[in-house]
Amino acid sequence: MRKMIAVLRREYLSTVRKKMFIFMTLFFPVLMAALFVLPGLMMSRALGDKHVAVIDATGALRGSFDRSMPPAAIDPKKALTSRESRRELPQTLAVVYVDAHDRDPKAASAPYLTRLGLDRKSAEKLDAVLVIPANAFVSPEASMTFYSRAATDLFTQERLGSVANRAIQRQRLTTNGIAPGAVDALTRQVPVQGVQLSRSGEQKKGGEGNFIVGFIFAALLIIPSFVYGTEIMRGIIQEKTDRIVEILISSMTPRQLLTGKIVGVALVGLTQISVWLLIGVAVASFGAATAMMAGVNVMQFLRPMVFVYFVIFFLLAYMTYVCVYAVAGAVCNTDKEAQQLIAPISMVMMLPWFMMVAIITNPDSSIAVGFSLSPVFGPITMFVRTLVSEPPLIHIVISILVSLVTISVFFWATAKIFRVGILSYGKRPTIPELWRWIKVA
Amino acid sequence: MSEVLAVHDVVKSFGDLRAVDGVSFTVRRGTITGLLGRNGAGKTTTIRMITGIFLPDSGSIQWRDGVQNAQDRIGYLPEERGLYRQMKLRELLLFLAEIKGKRGPAVVASIERWLERFELTDKRDAKVEELSKGNQQKIQLIATLLHDPDLIILDEPQSGLDPVNMVIVRNLLQELKAEGRTILLSTHMMGEAERMADDIVLVHRGQVVLSGSLEEVRASAGKNTLHIDYDGDGAFLEQLPQIARARIVNHAAELTLADGADPQDVLRAAVGKLRIRKFEVAAPSLEEIFIEKVGMETLEAAQ
Numbered sequence: 001m002r003k004m005i006a007v008l009r010r011e012y013l014s015t016v017r018k019k020m021f022i023f024m025t026l027f028f029p030v031l032m033a034a035l036f037v038l039p040g041l042m043m044s045r046a047l048g049d050k051h052v053a054v055i056d057a058t059g060a061l062r063g064s065f066d067r068s069m070p071p072a073a074i075d076p077k078k079a080l081t082s083r084e085s086r087r088e089l090p091q092t093l094a095v096v097y098v099d100a101h102d103r104d105p106k107a108a109s110a111p112y113l114t115r116l117g118l119d120r121k122s123a124e125k126l127d128a129v130l131v132i133p134a135n136a137f138v139s140p141e142a143s144m145t146f147y148s149r150a151a152t153d154l155f156t157q158e159r160l161g162s163v164a165n166r167a168i169q170r171q172r173l174t175t176n177g178i179a180p181g182a183v184d185a186l187t188r189q190v191p192v193q194g195v196q197l198s199r200s201g202e203q204k205k206g207g208e209g210n211f212i213v214g215f216i217f218a219a220l221l222i223i224p225s226f227v228y229g230t231e232i233m234r235g236i237i238q239e240k241t242d243r244i245v246e247i248l249i250s251s252m253t254p255r256q257l258l259t260g261k262i263v264g265v266a267l268v269g270l271t272q273i274s275v276w277l278l279i280g281v282a283v284a285s286f287g288a289a290t291a292m293m294a295g296v297n298v299m300q301f302l303r304p305m306v307f308v309y310f311v312i313f314f315l316l317a318y319m320t321y322v323c324v325y326a327v328a329g330a331v332c333n334t335d336k337e338a339q340q341l342i343a344p345i346s347m348v349m350m351l352p353w354f355m356m357v358a359i360i361t362n363p364d365s366s367i368a369v370g371f372s373l374s375p376v377f378g379p380i381t382m383f384v385r386t387l388v389s390e391p392p393l394i395h396i397v398i399s400i401l402v403s404l405v406t407i408s409v410f411f412w413a414t415a416k417i418f419r420v421g422i423l424s425y426g427k428r429p430t431i432p433e434l435w436r437w438i439k440v441a
Numbered sequence: 442m443s444e445v446l447a448v449h450d451v452v453k454s455f456g457d458l459r460a461v462d463g464v465s466f467t468v469r470r471g472t473i474t475g476l477l478g479r480n481g482a483g484k485t486t487t488i489r490m491i492t493g494i495f496l497p498d499s500g501s502i503q504w505r506d507g508v509q510n511a512q513d514r515i516g517y518l519p520e521e522r523g524l525y526r527q528m529k530l531r532e533l534l535l536f537l538a539e540i541k542g543k544r545g546p547a548v549v550a551s552i553e554r555w556l557e558r559f560e561l562t563d564k565r566d567a568k569v570e571e572l573s574k575g576n577q578q579k580i581q582l583i584a585t586l587l588h589d590p591d592l593i594i595l596d597e598p599q600s601g602l603d604p605v606n607m608v609i610v611r612n613l614l615q616e617l618k619a620e621g622r623t624i625l626l627s628t629h630m631m632g633e634a635e636r637m638a639d640d641i642v643l644v645h646r647g648q649v650v651l652s653g654s655l656e657e658v659r660a661s662a663g664k665n666t667l668h669i670d671y672d673g674d675g676a677f678l679e680q681l682p683q684i685a686r687a688r689i690v691n692h693a694a695e696l697t698l699a700d701g702a703d704p705q706d707v708l709r710a711a712v713g714k715l716r717i718r719k720f721e722v723a724a725p726s727l728e729e730i731f732i733e734k735v736g737m738e739t740l741e742a743a744q
Contacts, residue, residue: 006539014527243523247584250492250517251540 003252007260008267015231015268024227025275050127050156051094053112054164057134059101064167093160096126105131109147116149128153130160136168137175214360214388217310220276221380222353224269225318226346229325232265233338236329254419258411262322269318270311277307309386309396316403317379321349323410330418352380363389372399375406443470444505445592445623446491451500453486460486462647463500468592468625468640473618475638475655476627477727483647484627485520488596491625492517513542516590520597520627522581526570530561530580533569534587541588548587555583575606582613593617596627611637631727643731650734659724666729667696667704669711670719677714683707686732697729 015021054065100108115126128148135142144164146157170183178186239245248257324345332338352359352371359368363385372382372395382399385391446468453461461483468474476484489495491502493512504511525533531552538548556562559579569577585593595614599607614637617624628634634641641658643651651658669678670693678694679687683702688695698704704722711717725733 002542002544003540006536010525010528010536014525239525241523242526243519243521244525246494246519246521247517247523247537248540250489250494250515250519251512251537 004256004260004263007248007252007257008264011235011261011264012267015228015265016271020227020231021268021272024224025272028223029276029279051096051125052128052130052156052160053096053098053109053115053126054160055098055100055105055109055112055129055131057100057103057105057108057132058136058171059099060137060171061132061164061167062097062099064163064170065095065097093156101134105133113147116147128156128160130164132164132168137172211360211388214384215356217306217387218353218356218380218384220273221310221314221317221383222350224272224314225321226350228265228269228318229321229346230342232261232322233325233329233332233342234335235261236326237332237335237338240333249419255415258326258415258418262319262326262411265322266315266318269314273311273314306387309383312400313379313383316400316407317383319407320376320379320403320410323407323414324349327410327414327417330414349376352377352384356384359384360388364391369395373402375402378403378406444468445470446625447503447505448487448491449501449503451487451490451497451502453490453495453498459647461490461497464642464644464647464649465500466642466649466652468623470623471618471621472639473614473624473626473637475634475641476625476644477631477634477641477731478629478644480629482629482644484629484644485596487644488517488594488625488627491515492594510542513588514591516585516588516593518581518585518593518595518598520600522578524569524577524580524584527568529566529568530556530572531565534580534584537584538587541590543588551587551589552583555587559583578602578606586617590622592623592625594625594627597629598626599628599630599633607633631731635727641727643727643734645731645735651730655727658727658730662725662730662733664722664724665698666723666725667694667698667707668719668721668723669694669696669715669717671711671715671717673715675711675715678707678711681707681710686729688729695726695729697725697733 054061056062056065096112098108098112109129109131112126112129115124116129118125128146131145131147133139133142133144136144144161146161148156169187170180173183173186174180236245239248325342328338328342328345332341355367355371358365359371359381362368368381368385369391371377372385372391378399382391382396386396444467447465448467449465450463451461451465452459452463464483464487466474466476476487478484486495490497492515504514525536528536534552534555535544535548538544538552552565553562556565559576559582561576561579564572564576569580572580582598585595598610598614602610611633614624614626626634626638635655638655640654641652642649653661669675672692675689675692675694678684678689678696683699683704683706684696685699685702686697696707698707708717708720711720
């Protein structure tokens with residue numbers, strides 16, 4: 001026991017002192033936030049400070065465009081909740097409206113198109129030009145043209161296009177005898193609201209939030225397992241290349257060594273998620289406040305039990321993967337060799353991650369249930385299920401038991417392979433050889 | 442003198458290869474036992490069974506005096522040497538002592554003593570990788586000796602050492618022996634074993650071909666070896682009828698006499714053609730005994 005603890009302590013301290021750990025601990029949450037928040041932020045920001053010109057050859061749409069205002073901050077609540085707002089002119093678009101009904105649209109647009117090429121600092125600079133053809137109301141072949149320097153400015157194109165379409169629709173309806181005041185009421189879209197009906201009959205709103213929370217937690221669960229699995233694998237190979245391993249196993253049993261290592265690194269993982277949860281709590285108040293403003297009650301996804309499940313399934317997933325990586329480390333001699341060996345295996349182990357969309361959107365489908373009760377894939381899938389739905393308790397218990405058995409078997413085999421493999425500096429063993437190692441040791 | 446360890450008829454196979462095939466020997470307290478043999482003879486596998494890294498397929502390894510926790514009682518310097526390169530010296534040594542079951546203030550004091558003995562006190566907070574190769578070897582030796590083992594096992598301790606360091610290790614072994622420690626020394630360098638060992642165990646292809654105290658072994662071989670140093674061309678010595686085997690290197694010949702041959706005949710033949718600087722009738726070297734035992738042919742075949 002003492003020896004195991006000595007190994008555990010060494011493993012823990014040497015890992016926690018690594019730059020990798022400090023980086024992962026402090027920057028991973030930032031990275032995750034960036035990954036999920038930035039695209040949204042950038043999309044809404046993409047509108048900001050845009051100067052566009054609308055060349056209207058029909059001359060009838062001034063009302064929808066001609067309110068050039070200085071760019072202002074967008075209202076996050078409106079941006080997140082209201083689909084209707086997509087069809088209104090965003091306040092962040094500064095529009096120059098050009099009535100070209102008496103002119104050739106090409107000639108009318110020419111001076112504006114040259115302004116696309118101006119330097120960004122210039123006050124005359126335009127980011128995009130939209131040309132609406134004269135036959136927009138009548139011809140089924142009519143199409144608008146969107147000019148911009150960045151071919152990928154799809155967001156501005158889409159927003160401007162839908163505002164123009166809305167204006168054209170409104171115009172068509174009024175010319176067909178519908179009172180202008182009635183048009184908005186008649187064309188109002190009816191939004192679809194996602195409601196999750198739980199076992200207890202409780203209702204929750206905000207399916208999109210659920211989706212994102214599911215992804216974030218799955219990532220929190222899966223990424224440390226892989227990162228520290230790799231750490232363990234490299235640590236074992238390092239011990240082989242440093243030739244210290246012979247001293248280690250002439251001083252203790254391979255089982256003591258392996259236990260010390262795995263538990264040591266498991267504690268590293270727990271330390272890390274504790275730090276994350278602390279950061280999370282700090283950020284949550286801010287984040288939740290923002291989300292609440294958007295009408296999404298984040299706390300409804302985070303029942304207290306979720307944290308209990310998180311720790312349980314984190315440890316299960318972690319132990320499963322780490323055993324696999326430890327074997328890879330024991331049978332390989334170089335990092336490169338081990339990476340090659342582990343790459344296909346980790347792809348298989350990542351399967352739940354690749355199927356995350358299916359699992360989150362359909363947590364009670366037979367695939368999700370099957371995955372959650374199977375070895376190796378179980379912990380991650382089951383955790384996501386508990387997060388986004390309420391699986392029967394028996395499923396959770398079976399999943400935990402299956403994982404415990406899997407880990408015991410893996411651990412047993414790993415310890416055996418460890419004993420033989422860790423001292424073999426020769427070529428990598430084949431599967432039959434591995435099996436013989438398990439039997440021999 | 443009492444025995445520390447008795448290895449009895451141990452066998453270890455790897456696949457079809459019988460790496461160790463019925464090896465038996467004993468290690469006496471307070472002596473240096475030389476475990477000799479060519480590379481691949483089965484020395485390291487034997488040692489790995491003693492240290493508990495491998496379990497023998499059959500046979501037994503018995504500790505006398507009711508030794509418990511055998512692994513903790515051994516100080517082992519593997520042939521493949523290495524340390525955690527990222528660790529600081531003192532932390533590393535504390536860790537290595539702890540996995541041998543030793544901890545607390547006594548170990549800390551012991552570490553200081555050893556660092557002082559090897560003149561490394563000022564380096565104690567340095568990382569292993571910052572040390573020179575020679576100093577790393579010293580640390581490795583400290584790690585072997587730190588927990589005050591009953592049996593010190595050194596596997597090829599002089600491999601990769603320069604002549605100066607070889608002398609240092611040789612002196613250290615003599616000091617340890619003088620302190621009453623028991624040492625099992627594995628080496629393929631017969632000359633080194635001859636200088637240091639009290640007992641020898643000669644293994645070849647997994648089997649013991651010769652064992653006993655060095656004096657016994659040499660006495661049993663008889664005085665049938667001539668050492669001649671000379672000036673001139675000594676190639677003809679090999680052809681003399683009195684000579685069974687010859688090793689001639691750079692104006693020095695080690696000649697094994699044929700049965701019943703008279704050394705004086707050889708001297709007479711040599712005097713006519715060479716300037717003799719030294720002529721000695723002696724017991725054969727361990728290397729000669731070894732070659733005699735296993736036969737030149739098998740050695741050549743093995744290479």
